[in-house]
Amino acid sequence: MGFLGILGSALGGLFSGGSSNALMGQYSAVAEQSRQQEARQAIETMQQSMQNSAMQHEMQQISAQVKNDQALSNNVQQLATDMQSNAQSNMKSSLQKLSQSAAA
Numbered sequence: 001m002g003f004l005g006i007l008g009s010a011l012g013g014l015f016s017g018g019s020s021n022a023l024m025g026q027y028s029a030v031a032e033q034s035r036q037q038e039a040r041q042a043i044e045t046m047q048q049s050m051q052n053s054a055m056q057h058e059m060q061q062i063s064a065q066v067k068n069d070q071a072l073s074n075n076v077q078q079l080a081t082d083m084q085s086n087a088q089s090n091m092k093s094s095l096q097k098l099s100q101s102a103a104a
Helices: 003-014 017-103
Strands: none
Touching: none
């Protein structure tokens, strides 16, 4: 049997009643598997998106807290500088008063 005979035989088998139903069943099974896979991928994508969103929100909160902590640190540093300056000024004033008292 030549190539055309083999091809004709194969095509005839594909389109006979029983084989056609079997092919449709296989197609339906493949289509269902594909649909389920797409649904799983959509769920995984949504879960990843939600996780990324939660992580982004947490990072924003951490960033805001770091900025707040830095502002507090700057305030404490400024207070320490002011206290040191005031202490030096008070010491200078006290020394002047002592010098004036000693001279009098």
